[in-house]
Amino acid sequence: MANNGENKQTVLSTLPKDLPLDFLRSSTDQFSKERIIGTGAFGTVYRGTMPDGQTIAVKKLAENAPLPRDRAFTNEVQNIMALQHDNIVKLVGYCHEGQKKVVLNNGRYIVADVYESLLCYEYLAKGSLQKNLFEGHSNMAWHTRFKIIKGICNGLLFLHRIPIIHMDLKPENILLDHNMMPKIADFGLSRLFGQEQTRANTQNVVGSYGYIAPEYLYRGEISTQSDIYSLGLLIIETTTGEKNQPKQNEPSAREFIEKVHKNWTDGHITSMYPHLNKNELQEVKVCIQIGLECVNIDRKNRPSIETIVEKLDGRCANDMANLQISTSSRRG
Known part of the structure; x- marks a missing residue:
C-alpha cells in the first residue's frame, strides 16, 4: 500500500508525551513567578517555552488540591489524553516523576521520594x-x-x-x-x-x-x-x-x-x-x-x-x- 501521507500526523503521534521533570523546569525558568499565567484549586499554571520556540501551558498540580494529586492527575491524563476536538483543550504532555529529597517527618529528617505531577497543554493566547x-x-x-x-x-x-x-x-x-x-x-x-x-x-x-x-x-x-x-x-x-x-x-x-x-x-x-x-x-x-x-x-x-x-x-x-x-x- 502506498504511503501518501508521510507528513500526516496519526492519532498515535499526536498523543501526549511523558516529559522529563528537568525539561519542564527548564522550559518554565524553574517555575519562576514571572511565568505564572493562572492559579486555581488544582495547581499553578506556567507559561513554558519549548526548544523550537513553541509556547505551552504547564500546570503543576498542588499537594492540597480538592482531590488527591494522583487522582486528579489520572483523571486529566486518562480522560482527555486522546480527545481531539476543536472545543477541548489539547493535552500535549505530562510528567509524574519522583526525586529523592530530604524532608522533615515526625521531627526527623529523612530521604524520601517526592513526586511532582505536571500536565502540559496547548497555550491559548487570550x-x-x-x-x-x-x-x-x-x-x-x-x-x-x-x-x-x-x-x-x-x-x-x-x-x-x-x-x-x-x-x-x-x-x-x-x-x-x-x-x-x-x-x-x-x-x-x-x-x-x-x-x-x-x-x-x-x-x-x-x-x-x-x-x-x-x-x-x-x-x-x-x-x-x-x-x-x-x-x-x-x-x-x-x-x-x-x-x-x-x-x-x-x-x-x-x-x-x-x-x-x-x-x-x-x-x-x-x-x-x-x-x-x-x-x-x-x-x-x-x-x-x-x-x-x-x-x-x-x-x-x-x-x-x-x-x-x-x-x-x-x-x-x-x-x-x-x-x-x-x-x-x-x-x-
Missing part, C-alpha cells in the same frame, strides 16, 4: 473566559459571545457522547484561542462513565460554589445533567455579561438566577443590545431561555446537550417561533 468577560474593560461583541456559547456547547456534546462528565464548568475553565474559539479545560474533577451508566452517587462533593447542581450539592448525585446546570450559568453569564457571585458560604446560585429571570425581559435585552438586528436579538433571547431551562432545580426538566445545540443552530423551529421565557424555568 486566556480564560472569566478574564475576557469580567476583568478589565470588557466590551465583547454579541457575535463573539454567541460563537463562544456555541463552541462550549459543541465541546460538551462531544464529551457527553463518550460519556465524560466534566464536573467543573465555569468561566475560569473555558480558555480562548487567538480567534476567540472556546476550549473546555481543567478535567481534574471529570468522571468517565461506562456506556450503560447514567448516574452515580458520591459523598465527596467537590466543585465551585455557585456552579454546582443542587442534586449533586445536596445528595451527591452525578449525571450529565450536573454539567447542564453549570452550562446554564455559563450561558447566562456570557449572554448578560453579569457575574454569578454567590455570597460567602452560599453554594447556591439561586439569587443570581432569580435576578436574571426578573430583569432580562425583552425590553431589557433590546436596551442592553441596541445595535442588534432582529435575528441577533432572537439569538440573545434563545440563550437566556436555554440558560434558565438548564438551571431548573429538577434535573429531569433540564434540556439535553443535543437539544441545546439544536436550539442554538436554529433547528427547533417551534421553540424559536414561540419564544417565551417561561416561568416554569424559574428555578435554581
Whole structure:
C-alpha cells in the first residue's frame, strides 16, 4: 500500500508525551513567578517555552488540591489524553516523576521520594473566559459571545457522547484561542462513565460554589445533567455579561438566577443590545431561555446537550417561533 501521507500526523503521534521533570523546569525558568499565567484549586499554571520556540501551558498540580494529586492527575491524563476536538483543550504532555529529597517527618529528617505531577497543554493566547468577560474593560461583541456559547456547547456534546462528565464548568475553565474559539479545560474533577451508566452517587462533593447542581450539592448525585446546570450559568453569564457571585458560604446560585429571570425581559435585552438586528436579538433571547431551562432545580426538566445545540443552530423551529421565557424555568 502506498504511503501518501508521510507528513500526516496519526492519532498515535499526536498523543501526549511523558516529559522529563528537568525539561519542564527548564522550559518554565524553574517555575519562576514571572511565568505564572493562572492559579486555581488544582495547581499553578506556567507559561513554558519549548526548544523550537513553541509556547505551552504547564500546570503543576498542588499537594492540597480538592482531590488527591494522583487522582486528579489520572483523571486529566486518562480522560482527555486522546480527545481531539476543536472545543477541548489539547493535552500535549505530562510528567509524574519522583526525586529523592530530604524532608522533615515526625521531627526527623529523612530521604524520601517526592513526586511532582505536571500536565502540559496547548497555550491559548487570550486566556480564560472569566478574564475576557469580567476583568478589565470588557466590551465583547454579541457575535463573539454567541460563537463562544456555541463552541462550549459543541465541546460538551462531544464529551457527553463518550460519556465524560466534566464536573467543573465555569468561566475560569473555558480558555480562548487567538480567534476567540472556546476550549473546555481543567478535567481534574471529570468522571468517565461506562456506556450503560447514567448516574452515580458520591459523598465527596467537590466543585465551585455557585456552579454546582443542587442534586449533586445536596445528595451527591452525578449525571450529565450536573454539567447542564453549570452550562446554564455559563450561558447566562456570557449572554448578560453579569457575574454569578454567590455570597460567602452560599453554594447556591439561586439569587443570581432569580435576578436574571426578573430583569432580562425583552425590553431589557433590546436596551442592553441596541445595535442588534432582529435575528441577533432572537439569538440573545434563545440563550437566556436555554440558560434558565438548564438551571431548573429538577434535573429531569433540564434540556439535553443535543437539544441545546439544536436550539442554538436554529433547528427547533417551534421553540424559536414561540419564544417565551417561561416561568416554569424559574428555578435554581
